Every structure is written in structure tokens, then in C-alpha cells.
Amino acid sequence: MASTDGPEAEFHDPRRRELLQALNDALPPLRPTAWACLWFCDIDKLEELLALAQTMPAVAVAFFEGTEVSARIVPTWTQRKRPASAASTPQNPSTPQDPSTTQNPSTPQNSFTPLQPFTPQRPTTPLQQPPSAQGSRGQKRNNSGQYVITRSKCHQRDQKTCILTKSGEPNEIAHIYPFSMRNEDDTIKREGSFWGILRMFWSKERVDAWYNAILPLGTEVCQNLICLCPNAHKYWEKAYFALKPIRMSDDKKRLDIQFFWLSSNPHVHVLEVNILQVPSLSASDQGPNLAKLFNHMDDTKIHSGCEISLETDDPVSRPLPDFRLLEMQWFLHRVAAISGAAEPQDDFHDDDDNSDDDIV
Incomplete structure (x- = not known):
């Protein structure tokens, strides 16, 4: 049986299963991404989605369809959805905004209405204008060497x-948060945006924490970067494994994480999945396609549940990976793995502007 604190922990929650049973009674089978999100979403949000499905099933079906077709949260997260603009200069730092500052005064801050699937709580994610989208290829990723300094x-x-x-x-x-998503904050005003869809499955507080961990500082910050060997990096992009953040020391000099392989899923090319179909992420010492990693210090296999400690001698200048970003990755990598959407049907159009593979 899978560990109750591993990648399948949410699957054993009796309340979740009860709600999914009721949702299954109200709706037809769903697209794989929506189905995957339901197995990992916050219970409070699942209750809201059930209420919508029971009162306005057509609206609920349209929302779940949009999760796969419009927002495309998994291709976006796994860096296979091309950005709308070629701008790449990290945003200038500024104070993260409180989503409530732009809340519609006629709508309670935490209220849920049937119209939210079409306009996923636009005001509740901090709004910030991205830099000009007219950057040239020569300005890619940075001006004034910030990109090189941060990676160093x-x-x-x-x-x-x-x-x-x-x-x-x-x-x-x-x-951790993909470079290709550096301008994703500019999609907030669009119906079915990436961040708006996340807000439908996870709490306002949780998603705002993720948002403010990466924006407005941008992707090119030390706390959003980790060093991986080339094959581990590729496995990471394909969601073959996920890293679960465990604890950060009080002095911010040590971060403990847990490694988990994510098994391949049979729903890669399936159009619909029964809501009650229980996902499987069980894997021990290898990932999909016989993917394996070894600890080069002692020649042992890296297996699921392996705990790894990251350290820094200077948490100000060289901060450890952000706990919030790792949590976001923990959820979305698992969604990608069980939905099968992390595996493209072809992989022949890698865009250098989206690339994340500078060798050091």
C-alpha cells in the first residue's frame, strides 16, 4: 500500500472519495487533467465544485473542459506551451500585492458563484503588468548580466x-517555476487563465502564496533554481519524479526534501476518465521508461521516499529553493504524471526561448 505521506496521500482521504462519488453521480467522465486535479485539490474547493455540478452541471462540464483545452495547465507547467510573447527580461522587484485590493466590492472575498468557471476570480490574484513584449532575441532572459550572476x-x-x-x-x-512561464501573470485577465484555473482547485491563500513566491521577482532568482545532471533535468521536465518539501531550518540554511518517482499512467491518450478511477503513482526505484538515478557518492539507486538535504552558507545571497515553489511543483508534477499530459506526442519543436538547459 502506498505511503500515507507520499505522492498518493490524497487518494486515501475518505472525505475526498465521498465527494468524488457525489460528483461522479452528477457528471459524465472528465478530461484527464480535470480528473487529476480533483484527486489533488483542496477539499473545500472540491465541495464548491460539487455544489456547482449539482446545481449547474452544464456549467461545470464547460469549466472542466476548459481546464484541458483552454488553460492547458499541464503543457504550460511542463514547458510545452509556447508563451504568447517573446519577452524574457525578469520583472523589476516590487512589493507583492494583496489580491483583496482589487476585489470587486459587490462580491465577498471568498465567495463562490456559478460564473467563476468562465471568469476564474480574476481580481483575487495579484495583478502586475509585465515588461514590454518587444524584447529582441539579443535581450533574451536578461539585461546587465543578471541571468549569469543568478545562475552562478x-x-x-x-x-x-x-x-x-x-x-x-x-x-x-x-x-522550479518554468522559465517559459515568465509572462504567465499577463494571462490573468483572460477567461480560463492558468492562475485562474488553479484558484478553482486550490485555496486563495495557497495559490496567492505560489504567485507571490515567483512574482514580481521573476524566474531568474536563486530560490527558483536547482542544479541537476542532464538526465535528471530531462526527467524533471517530464514529471518523471517530484520533490516534496519537508522542512526549512529556522536560519534558512538547510532545506529537507523528499524524492518520489512518479509512475507512468495509462491515460496518456485517453480523452475521458471516470471520476472514480483511482490514480496510481506507485513507484519505488525507477520512473517511466526505465528511468533511474544513482547517488554517485555510494553507487546506490535513488528510490522513492529518499530524503535529501540542501544547504547554503548564505541564505541572503544564495537562498535555498523556495518552499512555496517546491509545494507548487509537488502538486503540479503529480497532476502532470497521472493525467499523462506531461508526455507529448512529439518533441521535435523545442524553442530555444523556452529552453532551460544551460550547462554549468
């Missing part, structure tokens, strides 16, 4: 080794 800090913090395998160079700097 990550390299120093991780001691020029892969945080998982402990192997030395060549390694690659990987993003």
Missing part, C-alpha cells in the same frame, strides 16, 4: 553538483 549563485550554493545524484560537472541549472 545557484552553482555556488549547490557546490557544482547535482542535488540528487551528487555528480559533478557537466550539470544544468533547472527552474
Whole structure:
């Protein structure tokens, strides 16, 4: 049986199963991404979605359809959805905004209405204008060397080794929150936006924490970067494994995380899944397609449940990965894995502007 604190923990919640049974009675089978989100979403949000399905089933079906077709949250998260603009300069720092400052005065802050699937609580995610979308290719990712400086800090913090395998160079700097999503905050005003869809499955407080962890600072910050060997980096992008944040020390100099392989899923090319179909993420010492990783210090396999400690000698200049971003990854990597949407039907159109694989 799967560990109750591992990647399948949510599947064993009796309240979740009760709500999903009621949702199954109200709705037909769903697209894989919506189905996956329901198995990981906050219970309070699941209750709201059930209320919508029971009172306005057609609206609920349209919303769940949009999760897959319009927002495309998994392709967006796994860096396979091309950004709407070529702008790449990180945003200038500013104070994260309280979503309530732009709340419609006629709508209670935490209220739920049947119209939300079409306009997923636009005002409740901090709004901030991105930089001009007219950046040239020569300005890619940075002006004034910030990109190089930040990656050098990550390299120093991780001691020029892969945080998982402990192997030395060549390694690659990987993003937790994808570089290709650097302008995703500009989609808030669109119906079915990435952040709006997240707000329908997870609480306002949780999603706002994720949002404010990456914006307005942008993707090119040390706390959004980790050092991985090339094959681990590719497995990471394909959601073959996920990292669960466990604890951060009071002095911010040590972060404990847990590694879990995420097994391949049979719903890769399935159009609909029965809501009550229980997902499976059970895996022990390897991921999909016989993917394996080894600790190069002792020649042992890296297995699910393995605990890894990350350290820094300077939490100000070289901060550890942000706990909130790792939590976001923990949820969305698992959604990607069980929905099957992390595996593209073709992988022949990698865009350099979306690339995340600079070797160090």
C-alpha cells in the first residue's frame, strides 16, 4: 500500500472519495487533467465544485473542459506551451500585492458563484503588468548580466553538483517555476487563465502564496533554481519524479526534501476518465521508461521516499529553493504524471526561448 505521506496521500482521504462519488453521480467522465486535479485539490474547493455540478452541471462540464483545452495547465507547467510573447527580461522587484485590493466590492472575498468557471476570480490574484513584449532575441532572459550572476549563485550554493545524484560537472541549472512561464501573470485577465484555473482547485491563500513566491521577482532568482545532471533535468521536465518539501531550518540554511518517482499512467491518450478511477503513482526505484538515478557518492539507486538535504552558507545571497515553489511543483508534477499530459506526442519543436538547459 502506498505511503500515507507520499505522492498518493490524497487518494486515501475518505472525505475526498465521498465527494468524488457525489460528483461522479452528477457528471459524465472528465478530461484527464480535470480528473487529476480533483484527486489533488483542496477539499473545500472540491465541495464548491460539487455544489456547482449539482446545481449547474452544464456549467461545470464547460469549466472542466476548459481546464484541458483552454488553460492547458499541464503543457504550460511542463514547458510545452509556447508563451504568447517573446519577452524574457525578469520583472523589476516590487512589493507583492494583496489580491483583496482589487476585489470587486459587490462580491465577498471568498465567495463562490456559478460564473467563476468562465471568469476564474480574476481580481483575487495579484495583478502586475509585465515588461514590454518587444524584447529582441539579443535581450533574451536578461539585461546587465543578471541571468549569469543568478545562475552562478545557484552553482555556488549547490557546490557544482547535482542535488540528487551528487555528480559533478557537466550539470544544468533547472527552474522550479518554468522559465517559459515568465509572462504567465499577463494571462490573468483572460477567461480560463492558468492562475485562474488553479484558484478553482486550490485555496486563495495557497495559490496567492505560489504567485507571490515567483512574482514580481521573476524566474531568474536563486530560490527558483536547482542544479541537476542532464538526465535528471530531462526527467524533471517530464514529471518523471517530484520533490516534496519537508522542512526549512529556522536560519534558512538547510532545506529537507523528499524524492518520489512518479509512475507512468495509462491515460496518456485517453480523452475521458471516470471520476472514480483511482490514480496510481506507485513507484519505488525507477520512473517511466526505465528511468533511474544513482547517488554517485555510494553507487546506490535513488528510490522513492529518499530524503535529501540542501544547504547554503548564505541564505541572503544564495537562498535555498523556495518552499512555496517546491509545494507548487509537488502538486503540479503529480497532476502532470497521472493525467499523462506531461508526455507529448512529439518533441521535435523545442524553442530555444523556452529552453532551460544551460550547462554549468
